[in-house]
Amino acid sequence: MERRPTIIDVAKAAGVSKSTVSLVLQNSPLVKRETREDVRRVMREIGYVYNRAAANLRSSNVGLIGLVINDLRNPFFTEFATSVQMALSARGYATVVANTDEDAEVQGQVVGAMIEHGVSGLILSSAYGAVERGFEQIARSGIPTLQVLRHAHPDTELFPFAAPDGPQGGRLATLHLLQQGAKRIAFAGGLMGRSVTEARLAGYRAVLAERGLPERVLTGRPNRAFGREAALWLAKDYPDVDAVLCFNDLTALGIMSGCAEIGRRVGPDLKVAGFDDIEESALVFPSLTSVRSNIAGFGQAMAANLLAWLEEGVKPAAEILSPVELITRASTQ
Structure with a gap:
């Protein structure tokens, strides 16, 4: 018996993320009209049937973004996390924030927990050390993930990287x-x-x-x-x-x-x-x-990049270096 098409099959055929297909099925206004039409056309072409009963069990997780930060005690990372959360909130997304305290093992645990709870995407400022476990879990899940500020994984095609220059x-x-x-x-x-x-x-x-x-x-x-x-x-x-x-x-x-x-x-x-x-x-x-480095603006840009990936299937460049400027004050005079 031939396998029934799944939401993943729709996403691949339409060239968008699984989360974008989910948003289309929810009739979310966050997805552009052209993208919604393309996704629905693919659904018809491949014979995808929406199982609303099963989807209702998962609906509370649609629009949930995971934000993993290496050190929230540092005001630089706190400002970044705040700007990301506020930008996502303005677009109707909820954010789950976790502080790893520079611990690779804790990072693996929180990443796994976020995946289990159905986050649609991840923004990860990684700890250093043995972080392979967390990235392996993300790769298996297929969740769109940006690594920011810390270049912890070498595969930037899979995990695009962005940081100030x-x-x-x-x-x-x-x-x-x-x-x-x-x-x-x-x-x-x-x-x-x-x-x-x-x-x-x-x-x-x-x-x-x-x-x-x-x-x-x-x-x-x-x-x-x-x-x-x-x-x-x-x-x-x-x-x-x-x-x-x-x-x-x-x-x-x-x-x-x-x-x-x-x-x-x-x-x-x-x-x-x-x-x-x-x-x-x-x-x-x-x-x-x-x-x-305009860390607030950087955080807003990262939120926008992830949402473009989720909603429109526009994946960020493999590596992005944002502009910096020197602010001169009395300590160098």
Whole structure:
């Protein structure tokens, strides 16, 4: 006996996602008229019959998006998650948010739970480490998934990747420090071997290499505690360093705190620049120069990209680097 066509068969034949077909069956206004007509035409052509009784058991999950974040304690990721959630809500979608606390095992658990609860799509800012389990579960499910901010899985055709342009940010900040008179610039924070660290380092290294200047890289967990230690370390072991580009603003704020502790003036004695331009960067004294990635706008764009994939079958480019700009303040003057 020939197998009855399924919703997956409709999605493949129409060139859209399973979630888009589900929305068409729900008569959702979120799907464009042309797409609805194409999907319904395919249903007729392949003989798909809608089982409304079975669908009613699943209807509460239609329009549910999973948002997995590596560290919601960091205000940068909190702002990103908030912007995504608000953008999805404006389009009629509910968001399930999970914090993995940089734990790959927890990530695998929450991804599995979201799949079981029928999310239509996923936006994943991955932890590092053994994250294969979570991505394998997603691949088997066929759920449209964007990996953002952290490039954790190499297959960007399957899992498109998007992030602010780290190399350009590193370049802009390093050039600015040189223009402000810095002679010896260090890079502080971030763990080696991680994509975001390498991206931000790339611009810094390129500028120094062009000018034949030496680099000084101090690696560590990108937080205030490491930044404070780095300030003391620089003053003691590398007194010739007169500027530092930090992996993120939290590291930079820690360096500024350490400088206050030892009586080193931020700006005149040590120029400090950060990454992310979190709200505190403009409020701290002296105010912090930082690479702004417009994380709220980035979050809104990621929500729009995922919904275009779900509703219209328009898959995002394999890799997207969004623009960044340098916001100059007193810490580098």
